[in-house]
């Protein structure tokens with residue numbers, strides 16, 4: 001998982017962030033202890049998408065993508081991360097993982113997330129799934145500042161995935 005996150009970050013944000021900022025983000029949020037801690041939280045939904053076979057997936061095993069979402073209140077959830085490995089993006093996995101996160105919290109009405117302001121493709125993806133930009137936020141790193149858009153969606157207004165099994 002750590003490797004998948006590092007690789008996806010490098011590919012998606014290599015042109016947007018300095019190497020030092022990329023390194024710092026990975027050290028903070030992609031380290032194994034942090035990921036393991038989240039997988040054991042009661043209110044945290046942590047799911048992966050895997051390939052049916054190992055063939056051709058050297059380095060990352062069968063892992064194709066992952067999603068993490070945490071309940072923040074009785075009716076609200078924060079989408080911590082949604083990543084699909086480079087080479088498999090654009091094939092519907094992101095949509096299925098997002099749909100799985102909604103399903104994991106049946107009583108929840110609202111979902112919030114934070115995404116890099118310059119990550120236009122992800123913002124377009126989230127808009128298509130019912131999210132709207134509601135604010136912004138700056139996260140200070142030693143190696144710079146991450147400028148984030150805050151986005152929110154409501155269950156009743158979300159795009160309902162038509163993908164079988166989601």
Ligand SMILES: CC(C)(COP(=O)(O)OP(=O)(O)OC[C@H]1O[C@@H](n2cnc3c(N)ncnc32)[C@H](O)[C@@H]1OP(=O)(O)O)[C@@H](O)C(=O)NCCC(=O)NCCS
Pocket residue numbers: 008012081082083084085088089090091092093094095096114115116119121122124125
């Ligand atoms: C954003 C992301 C999770 C979407 O998952 P996905 O499996 O690629 O998305 P889907 O196949 O369900 O939907 C495709 C749509 O997502 C959008 N998209 C966003 N990033 C994309 C990418 N790198 N490649 C292809 N489509 C992308 C496009 O709008 C695309 O729509 P289009 O087919 O009309 O061009 C995935 O592309 C990804 O991991 N990107 C890099 C990491 C990232 O930005 N994560 C979000 C950080 S909060």
